[in-house]
Amino acid sequence: MITLDKEGRISINESNLVTGRTCIIGQSGSGKSYAVSVICEELCKAEVGFCIIDTEGEYSSLKQSFKVLIAGYSNDCDLSMRSITNLEALTEELITSNAPFILDVSEAPDQREAVELFSKALYKAADKIRKPYLLIIEEADVFCPQQGKTIDVISEVSRRGRKRGPGLMIVTQRPALVDKTILSQCNFQIIGKLTIEADLESVKPFFNKKFEVNKLPNLRPGEFFIKDSFEEKMTYFKPRLTPHKSVTPVIKDKSKPINEVVSKVAGFKPLSTDGLAVPRLINDLEIIKLANKLKHKNLPLIRSGEVVNNIQLNNLPLIELKVRVVNKLLFRKNHEELIICFDGLKPVVVNENYEDMFDLSGINGLSIKAVDALIALMRSDLTLKKLSKKIKLGEEPTKEVLRELFSRKYVTSVEKNGRTIYLSLFKNRIPRLKTMSTNQLKPSINCDLKIKPQLNMDSLRDIIKSINPKAEIVESKTIYYPFYELTFKNSKEELRTLMINAVTGKVR
Numbered sequence: 001m002i003t004l005d006k007e008g009r010i011s012i013n014e015s016n017l018v019t020g021r022t023c024i025i026g027q028s029g030s031g032k033s034y035a036v037s038v039i040c041e042e043l044c045k046a047e048v049g050f051c052i053i054d055t056e057g058e059y060s061s062l063k064q065s066f067k068v069l070i071a072g073y074s075n076d077c078d079l080s081m082r083s084i085t086n087l088e089a090l091t092e093e094l095i096t097s098n099a100p101f102i103l104d105v106s107e108a109p110d111q112r113e114a115v116e117l118f119s120k121a122l123y124k125a126a127d128k129i130r131k132p133y134l135l136i137i138e139e140a141d142v143f144c145p146q147q148g149k150t151i152d153v154i155s156e157v158s159r160r161g162r163k164r165g166p167g168l169m170i171v172t173q174r175p176a177l178v179d180k181t182i183l184s185q186c187n188f189q190i191i192g193k194l195t196i197e198a199d200l201e202s203v204k205p206f207f208n209k210k211f212e213v214n215k216l217p218n219l220r221p222g223e224f225f226i227k228d229s230f231e232e233k234m235t236y237f238k239p240r241l242t243p244h245k246s247v248t249p250v251i252k253d254k255s256k257p258i259n260e261v262v263s264k265v266a267g268f269k270p271l272s273t274d275g276l277a278v279p280r281l282i283n284d285l286e287i288i289k290l291a292n293k294l295k296h297k298n299l300p301l302i303r304s305g306e307v308v309n310n311i312q313l314n315n316l317p318l319i320e321l322k323v324r325v326v327n328k329l330l331f332r333k334n335h336e337e338l339i340i341c342f343d344g345l346k347p348v349v350v351n352e353n354y355e356d357m358f359d360l361s362g363i364n365g366l367s368i369k370a371v372d373a374l375i376a377l378m379r380s381d382l383t384l385k386k387l388s389k390k391i392k393l394g395e396e397p398t399k400e401v402l403r404e405l406f407s408r409k410y411v412t413s414v415e416k417n418g419r420t421i422y423l424s425l426f427k428n429r430i431p432r433l434k435t436m437s438t439n440q441l442k443p444s445i446n447c448d449l450k451i452k453p454q455l456n457m458d459s460l461r462d463i464i465k466s467i468n469p470k471a472e473i474v475e476s477k478t479i480y481y482p483f484y485e486l487t488f489k490n491s492k493e494e495l496r497t498l499m500i501n502a503v504t505g506k507v508r
Contacts, residue, residue, distance in 0.1 A: 014046045018134040021158060021185045022169040025203060026192025027474075031222040031237070033058060035190060036136065036171055038237045040100070043134070044068065049098035050134035051122065053115055055142070057106040061242045069094075072104030073114075081114065087121035095125055095133045112151070115143050119153045126166040133166050140170035141177035150179045158185040175202040189227045193219040195324060195474055208232075277315045277480035280502035284311060287484050290505055291498075309489035313502065315480035317344025317453040318354055322475035323464060325433055337474070338433055340464075344453035344478060347463055353504050354481045362410070362426060363466050364459060369393060370404045371466040377411055377424035387422060433468045453478055483508065 017039070026032035036052070037059060043050050044066035052059055054072075062068045071079035071090075081103075084090060094101050108114040119135065126133055135157060137143055144150040157168045158181075170186065172178050176198035189206045195217045206227055207213050215234075216225075222236045282290070288311070319342045341350050349358040363371050369391055376382060376390040388398035402422065405411040410426045457476070464471050482502035489495055499508040 014043060014048045015132070017169075017188070018043075018048055018050070018132045018167045020167050020188055022167075022188040022190065023140075023175075023183060023186035024169065024171045024190045024192075025173075025175045025194070025199075026224070027173045027194055027196070027199070029221055030173075030192035030194075030219065031224070032171060032173065032192055033138075034222065034240065035192075035224065035237045036138070036169075037062070037240055037242065039169075040136075041066070041241050044100050047098055048132075048134070049095060049100065050136060051094065051101040051103060051118075052136040053118075053138055053143075054102050054104045055106060055111060055139045057104050059102050060104070062100070062102070065242045066100060068100045068102060070102045070104055072102075073107040073109070074104070077104055081108070087118060088125055091118070091122045091125035092129060095122075095129050095131050098133075112143060116151045116153065119151060119157070123153050123157055123166060134169060135166050136169040136171065138171045140172040140182075141174045144170070144179040144182050146177055146179055150182070155179070155182060158182045175199050178202075187228060189225070191216065191225045191227070192223065193217065193221070195472060278482060278503060280313070280482040282484070282500075282502050282505055287311060287486070287500060287502070290500065291486055291488075309495065310487040312485045312487075314451060314483050314485050314499075316354070316451055316483055318342070318350065318479050318481045319344045319453060319455060319460065320477050320479055321460065321464070321473050323433060324472050324474045325468060326470045340433065342455060342460065344455055345451075347455060347459065353506075354483075354501060354508075355504075355506070360463050360467075362408070364463060366408070366466060367401070367404060368466055368469050369397075369401050373398070373401045374405060374410055374424060374426055377405075377422055378426060381421050381423045383419055383421060433464070433471055 024032055024035055026035075040050065040052060040059065040062055044062065054060075057072075060070055060076075063070060069079065070077045071081050071084075073081055093099070103114075103118055105111045105114045115137070122133070122135060137154065144154050154168070157166055168185075170178065170182065174196075175183060175194075176196070180202070183202070184205070189203075191203055191206065193216060194200050194203065200213055200216060203216070204213050207225075212225065223234065224236065226233050226235055321340050321342065323338045323340055325336045325338060341352065342348065343350050343354070343356070347360045347364050348356050349360060351357055363374070366374070372391040373387060376387060382390065384395055384398060384402075387402075388395045391398065391401070393401065402411065410424065411422055412425055413420050413422050415421075457473070460476075461473055464473060484500045484502050486498045486500060487495055488498065500506070501508060
């Protein structure tokens, strides 16, 4: 099943793939979706039929170069699944025609139900026609979970599909959460970067040598172990022909149901915006009383002659990251997992009460060595020689780093006893990576999410890497935190606004 081109990149045997059982595994950022797209392009070129269950609307770009039919639940699709009354007729036509087909369930009212109904119809049609056709299931841990109810027909296809026609390819970033019976049926494995311990354990049975499993956390985006019954290679996929849509974080927009999704950053899941928020502890009446008390304090935004004109409850995004740090000990490595929270609107580390702790906007865009030098100079004034030793660079590269910091006006130099001494002018503290939040953040209510996160995963990863190059984001979630926006009006009809934390009552 495995062949390589002249440059050592993977090439797929289409007929074996379409009738076989395949799993593509890799955490977000490993190049998993990119690999799936390359395979789909190869199938299109070979005029081999397939259907991909697209949970995020990220495969529609295939249509730019190939004749692909897209069906889904939005107006942007070629075919509306809401208007189809005979799924069996549709699936029979797809299999008979070898049609490349994308089932976009990103806007489906119930993704699981939509996938189950379509899969049943496809399996029934394949049983009737007995012709090879490949079913590709993205986010397999949702539709065939280890804990919970697996869609029966997916399990049936995994066990008996080869005799009935359809092949199966399951795609997941969390193999530990996939039904192990289905995973064990996959005789062709494509495995990319994994860092979570449970996921590494779940793929161990695929490897003959333990050291290969230990290589998985260090794979670069696009690198994969390719394994089948006969061969085992570590290689990468050739370039895509169609645009890669999974390059920036996605927040669903009703007017554009097929948006871009993160995939090129190693070690994290895309930001979740599931409509959950921390419950407020202060109600509208209490906030008015609090506002009146604040008027008697020396606050620049509130004056004694002002009255509350309007009160609005806003839910501001707070991004909670789980960060994995590799600490080198004397004879072994220790993996430490930390929780760190960011204001979703600016690069500021906050605590569990959404209070600013560290403003990191200043280091955004700096090279990692520049951050190392800045931290070193914040701790003590140094000569060029001592600074180069601290950041483990030669003196000439250290001069380049200093020029970068001088351009930002973060450092200066003075002459002292015939030597040039470099000093930090950076006013903000750069934190060490440590747990900044606790499990006090417990989302429990639905809310109207009008304010979306402005930080994307690329910028967050850069910030985390700047603080500690050995740190990786392994998980992220967005939690909406309640703030009252109070508008005050004075006798001149002038308006002022003030943000008050709806949990702690503190002015922001």
